[in-house]
Amino acid sequence: MITRSNIIQDLTTITQPVDWDTVFAELLPKVYCYFCYRVGEGPLAEDLTAATFEKAWAKRTRYRRDLSSFATWVFTIARNTATDHFRTARAALPLVEVERWPEKGASPEAVVEQRERFALLARCIGQLPEREQEILSLKYGAGLNHGEIAGMTGLTASHVGVILHRAVQQLRVKLEEKDER
Numbered sequence: 001m002i003t004r005s006n007i008i009q010d011l012t013t014i015t016q017p018v019d020w021d022t023v024f025a026e027l028l029p030k031v032y033c034y035f036c037y038r039v040g041e042g043p044l045a046e047d048l049t050a051a052t053f054e055k056a057w058a059k060r061t062r063y064r065r066d067l068s069s070f071a072t073w074v075f076t077i078a079r080n081t082a083t084d085h086f087r088t089a090r091a092a093l094p095l096v097e098v099e100r101w102p103e104k105g106a107s108p109e110a111v112v113e114q115r116e117r118f119a120l121l122a123r124c125i126g127q128l129p130e131r132e133q134e135i136l137s138l139k140y141g142a143g144l145n146h147g148e149i150a151g152m153t154g155l156t157a158s159h160v161g162v163i164l165h166r167a168v169q170q171l172r173v174k175l176e177e178k179d180e181r
Contacts, residue, residue: 018060018070024053027071030142031078037141038082038133048085052078072151075142079134079152124174132167139164 031052035045055077063073106114125133138149139160146157146164153160 018063020057023070023074027074028053030071030144031074034075034078034137034142035082037137039085048078048081052081055081068151069148071144072148075138075144075148076152078142120175120178121171124171124178127174128167128170132163132170135160135163136167 028049032045032049035048039045039048052074056074059077063070067073068076125136128136135149135153138144138152139146144152146160149155149160150157155163
């Protein structure tokens with residue numbers, strides 16, 4: 001079965017040059033979502049996404065097909081771009097600033113409650129260690145699977161799964177504690 005992931009993999013084989021239009025169209029939303037999880041939605045996430053693709057384009061001759069998939073290479077650049085941003089910003093930015101559009105017909109109370117819940121979740125995620133925040137961002141922001149995350153972080157896929165499971169458990173406990181107050 002032919003999927004978009006297969007197309008990217010096929011395009012980055014040793015015998016073919018990278019089709020940047022296709023790869024860009026496939027990876028742009030995932031990289032943007034990754035940055036949304038890291039710094040919140042908006043211009044900063046857009047700027048970091050653009051910087052990632054600018055760096056990838058500038059370093060395109062350095063990509064080694066024998067070491068990793070093209071998507072893994074781009075997400076490694078994205079992670080390094082995020083690290084550079086946090087290092088230079090030197091201020092703790094919220095992991096996520098989620099503002100969801102309310103469903104049609106939702107009451108104002110439901111909208112306020114939903115926004116408060118997302119803000120609480122963002123604060124709880126921000127209290128997790130950096131490694132857990134990073135892995136949550138790669139999993140839920142970028143939509144990567146455990147194997148892809150493992151390839152970027154140097155962990156095993158099963159270790160990534162354990163970290164995700166424990167992080168989600170910690171979030172549930174923190175949210176339940178906040179609900180009881």
